[in-house]
Every structure is written in structure tokens, then in C-alpha cells.
Amino acid sequence: MEFFTMCVLAAGIGMALGTLGTGIGQGLAVKSAVEGTSRNPGASGKILTTMMIGLAMIESLAIYALVVCLIILFANPYKDIALELAKSVAK
Structure with missing residues (x-):
């Protein structure tokens, strides 16, 4: 079960860092647009117009982070290997 616990932690931390960067980037972009x-x-x-295009590009970072986290949680390519290893250790 440690493998799946680490997957959940990795997804949570990855999403947190991805959205943190997105939030900071969008805040700086809006600040600069308001100043301009x-x-x-x-x-x-x-x-x-330029700000909206930039915000869409910045938001794509959060979408990519979400996709990667969902892959880690639900379509992990190492899931079968981890389950086989856990079964062999349990025997």
C-alpha cells in the first residue's frame, strides 16, 4: 500500500505546486496589465487582449498539472508492477 500512498501524495503535491505557480503567474500578469x-x-x-491570451497560456500549466496528476492516480503504468511485487513479498 505504500506505492499507492506515495502516488496520492505525489499527485497532491504536484497539483499544489502547479496551481501555486499558475496563481502567482496570473497575479503578476494582471498586475502588469492594470499598471499598463x-x-x-x-x-x-x-x-x-494581450492579457487574456497570456492568462490562457498560463492557465494551461494548471491543466497540464491536473492531467499528470490524474494519470498518476488512475492510469499509473507502474500499478501492475507494484501489485505483483506486493503479492510476491506477501507470500
Whole structure:
């Protein structure tokens, strides 16, 4: 059971770090966009468009982290090897 416990911990830590980086990146992007808009209100349309594209790119990091964590939890390629090893040790 240690293998599956470690898989759950790895998925949790991986998702936490992935979303932490995403949150920080999005916060910095929005901060910069607001500063740019306050300096030059006439360029707010271009700044908003660029910010939205950037936020979509940043958000993809969280989606990739989620996919990797779901693979670790539910489609782990080492699951069968770990189960066979556990059965052989139990005998």
C-alpha cells in the first residue's frame, strides 16, 4: 500500500505546486496589465487582449498539472508492477 500512498501524495503535491505557480503567474500578469492601463488608458483594448491570451497560456500549466496528476492516480503504468511485487513479498 505504500506505492499507492506515495502516488496520492505525489499527485497532491504536484497539483499544489502547479496551481501555486499558475496563481502567482496570473497575479503578476494582471498586475502588469492594470499598471499598463493606468499609465495609458487609450491602449486598454490591446492590453486586455494581450492579457487574456497570456492568462490562457498560463492557465494551461494548471491543466497540464491536473492531467499528470490524474494519470498518476488512475492510469499509473507502474500499478501492475507494484501489485505483483506486493503479492510476491506477501507470500
